[in-house]
Amino acid sequence: MNAQAETSTEYSIGGSLNWLIGGAVGGVVGALIFGGLLWAIDPAIVIETIPAIYGLSPAGPIGWVFHLIHGLVLGVIFGFLVSRSVIFDTLTADVETDIIDTMGPHLRFTAAGIVYGLAVWTVLPVTALSIWMTIGDVGAPSFPSTAIESLLGHVLYGLLLGALFSIFVEITPKAEESDAPFEEASDSSHQ
Template structure:
């Protein structure tokens, strides 16, 4: 990987993965919450607190939603800053399209994949199961709605983009090994 394409080498990234994930997750969940609010404000004000069996009062829905985003952002930071995943995201490849991408865009796209995974796991599987166990007949959350998918993708995009801007992953990226063969002119492949 060339030094000029390493994440954090542009002088922006000065924080760690925990801080980057928390900031990206909080801001991403705020954007996602605004999407939900524009579609149907009761999703945030009533459906989210109902998942926890709480009466919709004040800002409880927003508080839970932002807390979810922050925690999921920290999980993203923990996952993406670990060897095999970081090596995959920052690998030097011979594919023109991927090679021309900066690492900021790569992290943003990795965030979108993470947002898609969250959408596939949490609202499609966990929330209905949790509602069934808790005796909630209909959680009122639009699990299969286009707005939910769009919101999760926007969340992930913003999460990954902000993570790459805040977290300094350059030292770890230089040492990370891709789980596949990198481009023949890669500085990492020449170390071997």
């Protein structure tokens, strides 16, 4: 009778810089779509408000450049964070909850991106930008940082970031074999 070795699946990220590429691509694409949402609501947000954060006057596409740089940097930070073993192992761990257990790593990274987008919204526009506008002698932004559009934009950014990160990064199953303790002994006794 053959004892079947139990195996658990671990996931790994292939390549040493895939997290950087996945985070950068996801961040820029997420920022483009988020910027498109802002543009559709009020183009002045991108043209005037974003440069005003840095004390600049609106000048051509400078607001878009800053917005895309923000998305790129935040995307790379996301890639760095989720590729660290503590967070990566948590996202790919086997869990008891059926709903989460049925989600593959791609959906889990997408969900992590949404959580990251919410965290970015809470830390940057809601908290830091509000403090910056109060302390710094910067004019009031034409777009309130706690507006539903800002929240939805950051959630959309996070969703795209997490989804694209999981596509660009090779998240591969890596079988961890655990040998049955008596399999070798029983095979050697038959020889």
